[in-house]
Amino acid sequence: MVKKFTLIFLLAGVCFAVTTAAPAAVSPTVKLTLLNTLARTGGEEYGVYGLGTGRLTLKSAGEKNVRAQLSLDTVIGDEVLLDVSRAYVKTRFPGFRITVGKDAVSWGEGTFFNAGDVIFGPVPVSGDLTAEVIRDDAVWLTSAYIPLGTYAFAEPVLLAPGLDLSASTGQGTSGSNGSFSPKDTAAGGRVVTKIAGIKTEAGYLFREAENTHNPYFALQGHLLADLYLAASVSIPGPESGLDMEAAFSFGVFHLQSMKNRPAGDLSFRLEGLLRPSGEWEAVPGGSDAYGILLYPEAVWDAARTLSFLGRSVVSPVDSSALFTAGVNWNVYEGLKVLGYIFMQAGEEEDLYGFRKPGGAGISAGLQYIY
């Protein structure tokens, strides 16, 4: 059933993308983030290193019904790593639109923890607390957007893994011959709407590789503070050998405008992730599958172009935490001066440990978008 669905979806996506192709202008953007970092390398040793990240984005422009984007990411250290972070074409027709390629998907609710994200998981892949957008992951997909009214839409999606090219490049390490299996495919969809003033989202994803059914829902509303929550469950299929797993995440946000000195907007966010079947006792080296994790965040917009932030991931199970404090000075359009101090608090065997590599450090540099 899934194979047939997969084939139809793929063919439909390719056909639509090809038939709507039209000449379009290109709008290029470059985002460079260049930081010098002094960080603990382990034990009592510290080291200094320079690290840059760059994203070259080429967007189509000028065509009303077709949009395309190619983004190349690079990490510049003593070597250079390259990645294609976005490569998609979107096209719209009366009543629906489709996306084919590698693109971000944002299911559920949550800045850091998001139990509704059944695609990338409730804990962000990178977990970089200095990142502007913490959840910035993309996946190869074919999706459709079907409007169901002003504030509602449905979004079916097919997630096919990218073809393993290591055999053809000669870099395969696991005896790969470039083959692929339909078993690596996932498919599902979501519906987003508004019910009684609450943004409501419900969805489902079937992962053939693990043979699991993953329904979820997410809500966003306001009651004294801005609140959001998400819940998902991974239900194993027959003979999968897996246990059912549930995850719950919540978030509270509040912004306070300070009318006296020091003036500015002070915002607070607290997110939590609960996994009843996660690890509830400390394990050596720590685990991001602990049953409970917290994410507190405070941001002070001291001036229009100057803000300070504090973010942390707290692991109550082993009483360890990661702290990041930063400053972000938007000097000119596109140019930011960035500075961060980060520290892990905990023992070496905890999820976060001061003596671990990267256990403490300071970073400073520039970001420019042009």
Add this chain to the structure above:
Amino acid sequence: MKRILIRVVIAFIVPPSVFAVSAEDVVRRLEKNTVFETSRVEGSMVINDRFGRKESTFISYGRGTDDMLVEFTSVEEEGMKILRTSDELYLFFPEAEELIRMQGTALKESVIGSDMSYEDMTGGKGLLSSYRADLKGMEDVDGFSCYRVELEAKKDDVPYYRQTMWIDREIFIYRRVHKYSRSGKLLKIVEIEEIREVSGRHVPVRMKLVDSIKGNSSTYFTVTDIEIDIPLDSVLFSLEELTW
């Protein structure tokens, strides 16, 4: 001295009815002038404070008092969109494909670091449905004779409890607005610096917004191109267009 005496005499002997218009009339004529059936605006937003200067550009589409879609076109915010309808405000960040519904205290957040908050974009239902208007007389603003109209909130779902507007007597465009909290604290100051005639209508094309609490900062909005009463597809003001 003679001039002051004349003004005092006029103030005492001339009844308010001589203003010939009521506060509600003035506000209605203001809204008739500043609210378009549809519009498409290209413009820029220059944010200044003691730490730096930032310029962003945008295209916005409007329909009546309620609906607005803003898309930022400057490189730093490119593709970010804001959708306002009668009762909702949504943001869309294209890089993360993230759709955010703004509500509660999040509405107090600044729009891309400017002196304008998301809250300032709400409340498009018409001033007279949210405020009681009172005409306080006439005053000159930058050499233009204006009605001074005090607005006081009828209900709590407005961002500013009280507003004072100086509305040009000739063209019925406000020249200056002071916005206050319930406690009477001056929160925002709006000043119109340039007005242009477009299709027979007077349109403010350069406006200064100051957040008086934060001080030392200002945001200039400049309209570089405007079309009014043009055909617009209603799908523009929906999540479908916001997320496109």
